[in-house]
Amino acid sequence: MTKGRYIGLASAIVLFFLPWFVEFPGLPVEGHRVLGIFLAAIALWITEAVPLHATAVIIILAEILLVSDKGILSAPEGFEPPSFRLFFGTLADPVLMLFLGGFFLAHGAAKFALDRNLARVLLRPFGTSAPMILLGLIIITAVFSMFMSNTATTATMMAVVLPVMSTLPPGDRMRTGLALCIPIAANIGGMGTPIGTPPNAIAIGALARDGISIDFLQWMLMAVPFVLVILAFTWVIMRQLYRFNGKRIELSIESTFDTSIPAKVFYVTFAATIVLWLTTKMHGMSSSIVGFVPVVVLLSTRVFSPKDLQSLQWHVLWLVAGGIALGVGVGRCGLDAWLIGLVEWNSLSSTMIVAALALTALVLSTVISNSATANLIVPLAMTLAASDGIAVDPMVAAVFVAIGCSLAMALPISTPPNAVAVATGAVRTRDMALVGIVAGSMGLGLFLFAGQWYWALVGVLR
Amino acid sequence: MSKPVILCVEDEVEVRDALLRDIQPFAQAFKIDEAEDAADARDAVTQCLQADRKLALVLCDHLLPGETGVSFLVSLNEDPKTRSTRKVLVTGQAGLEDTVKAVNDAGLDHYVAKPWTKESLQEVVTRQLTDYVIEHVDDLLPYVSVLDGARLLEAVKHRGRHE
Structure with missing residues (x-):
């Protein structure tokens, strides 16, 4: 010790x-x-x-x-x-069942090498022009990390670029760019869906306890447009910063999809689950109930063995459960009201309160785990939003904390994807801090500036 | 965490130096120890275990003064503390009988025939060490840039760190 x-x-x-x-x-x-x-x-x-x-x-x-x-x-x-x-x-909160469904899909994707093969197929249309490859890597990484953990996505995508990185001379700025774009895109992409990263689940779980439900599609509607803008911005600065313009990159894009029967059962289950998640309004099954569908299908068809079941990352679910339990305790025992009473909130505008919450989350999760940060700050944010005389919507408060956690990516210790990138030896902390701080603060600014307006516009926020 | 150890056992100084030179790239993530005979090697193993380091790989010549390399590897394989150590014979003079003994009783992982080429030796060492760290080390990230990065990243995917 x-x-x-x-x-x-x-x-x-x-x-x-x-x-x-x-x-x-x-x-x-x-x-x-x-x-x-x-x-x-x-x-x-x-x-x-x-x-x-x-x-x-x-x-x-x-x-x-x-x-x-x-x-x-x-x-x-x-x-x-x-x-x-x-x-x-x-420990069996509905939001954990939603996440469990996500784990089943992610584990299956790795088991049948769907992620690796799909990454290569999807990279093909981006050709060989270096800036286009950078764009392709950023988009594919972000989309994958909406459905797999940011860390698993980073490991998958880094394995795609490692071979080409080794062909570039050590001093080539593009090497750094290739290794760095992946964790940045994975962190940003994680904001995109309820199952993208644990802080999203922690926010959704806390809101559900207060009777506010956000379904899969609603969350995506709230987050994905922002994700796209932040990614586009990241692409523009990274292609300049790491001199991608006018160069070519040849990535190995061969793919051989597993065509065994279990693999096919998995592909269909995967697609069906995502369709069900996006169509909650039509069938009325909530996201967490849909999340349990792949669990049932993949276990009944024996596509997943007990060994697969054991290898899931249960500890990640339990961490989320701990956050939910903390929120329950704080709410049931009057700690929330007392804490909020300590500060003269009426003197602060609602925008300032929301900004302070998101910024606190961002700063704290730069140095500690995003999930732990969300576990600590979401209950406070919810309490704040529920108290009299403060015009902050609970949904805004909780979602902003989750977003603040995901945008913290300035240091190698900020999040495991960053640690993976540094481990390749091609990324220095300096590079990471520059791009991480620029993209993170741009993203936070964008959410603060346009978030509530846009969410009201698309009808998620009343 | 202290670096795991690679132990080179070779009696001829020039050959040992060549071996050490060729595996130098691994020194970034591993401590490289050397020994000139089996007794010397045993001391090195004891020291390594006492310092709470993992003995990841032994590159061992067969014909040594005194006890043979194969006999030393067999003793490593019989000790539970060093059973999982990757064992590679680097030799030109092991006869069929000794080689069979090495495979059956020492859990030999690879046989490198002298003279070796730098590339093939590094490939063998990379593969053996990658296997070893995936099986025995919790945090794989320090090895990504030194060993087989793609395989290590694949393993990282299943480790599940808290985001």
């Missing part, structure tokens, strides 16, 4: 017990207990003293023990403790 971890663990323990010894005026007893859990979660998620998903299960257990009906402490007077099932239930 490193020194940082000891410090993280020690501060988490101190912070956990702090509200037991210090009384905060206006905060009920159960609120004190959850405040301890919340503060400890901050310390653990920032320092990673324990794995991120371990912090999530710690939250769930702590809430059950301290503020549920099966708790080990007697419930404070006047407090109706929620059922412990509510906290365990976060």
